Amino acid sequence: MLDRDPVAGFTVVDVVDEPAADVDDAGLDEWLDEVMTRIALEDADTVAVASSPALGQRVVQRLAWRLEGPRVDLLVAPSIGDVAGPRVSMRMAADLPLLHLDEPHLTGPKRAIKRSLDILFGVGLFILFLPFLIVGGIGTKLTSRGPIFYTQERVGRGGQLIRVLKLRTMRVGADQEREAIIGLPDGDIAARYKADPRITGFGRFLRRWSIDEMPQVVNVVWGSMSLVGPRPVLVDELPLFGDADHRRHLTKPGLTGLWQVSGRKSVDWEERMRLDLDYVEHWSPALDLVIVAKTVKAVLVGDGAY
Known part of the structure; x- marks a missing residue:
């Protein structure tokens, strides 16, 4: 949907499958490494996370931590937006309400x-x-x-x-x-x-x-x-x-x-x-x-x- 709506301002350059619902820490690290590699290869500036049972608080929180250094924006579906409390703000994209996770730095x-x-x-x-x-x-x-x-x-x-x-x-x-x-x-x-x-x-x-x-x-x-x-x-x-x-x-x-x-x-x-x-x-x-x-x-x- 993001790719089909030019007004949204997004171009989808890659899609990464979600990790297994019961992924352990080692497997999650491998999945996060793959995500970061794809981001670097495509020079992406935003990661959008769709709602999924496998993408719970633990996975999204670890992803948010990985993205803090490279200055890549993270947008998540509202159903999994309880990962960062006061750092969450609402953004509309292609008529979808997405939550933007702000990096915890002083500006x-x-x-x-x-x-x-x-x-x-x-x-x-x-x-x-x-x-x-x-x-x-x-x-x-x-x-x-x-x-x-x-x-x-x-x-x-x-x-x-x-x-x-x-x-x-x-x-x-x-x-x-x-x-x-x-x-x-x-x-x-x-x-x-x-x-x-x-x-x-x-x-x-x-x-x-x-x-x-x-x-x-x-x-x-x-x-x-x-x-x-x-x-x-x-x-x-x-x-x-x-x-x-x-x-x-x-x-x-x-x-x-x-x-x-x-x-x-x-x-x-x-x-x-x-x-x-x-x-x-x-x-x-x-x-x-x-x-x-x-x-x-x-x-x-x-x-x-x-």
Whole structure:
């Protein structure tokens, strides 16, 4: 019907059969790979999903996640439009009511509001943090050999690499020892961090009160980070990401985030990813303010910090 109605503005370039109704995760990944290959071959800019018992919430949601990076629009029949809540808007095409799933990224006024809050709070926090940074810098210099500040390459918005600024809390050369001592994130990583021998005595004090992360307000003011968002991950943690986890990079990484006010390092990797994706999906200025308020409480009580 879309192809027969020139007013609709669509040209059908390919048709992909639906997956089996009982498709498992591996089979679904293969089907999604085929869809993405067809899109690339045809240079398609829209995917329309017809109503079908096999195309339930799980399948359409996974398809929506795959399409977020390539900037391909997704239109679905109303009967399966319960996959994205507030990101759904109605569009008419060839007299058919189709639901458009918007990608959860900040545009226009939302981006301006978030950036304004970042600058306002970033400058204010820098002034507030300055005495702590001076004391922390002097203490770092007097208690261990090496520079006061430490920069580390992390993954920013869109997968771009950024340099994150921190007060140094570990001995010089700690990065080269990370894999041998800490390894990659898993269910036991929290215990290994607590006993990390690379952290200096004064560094543990800085971490206990999150003073080591205060220099990142500079990243916030510069624009490579936001005040609130998913915490920036290490490059060598990317292989651990599942199919949907890369969606956390649709927004800038944050100085604090939803997982930090939910237990910080005591939260396991899977729960951290879930909280980050929830934030990306449901961002609002009010949510940012709530997270900031909860961060103050978490820092004061040292919840999950070590």
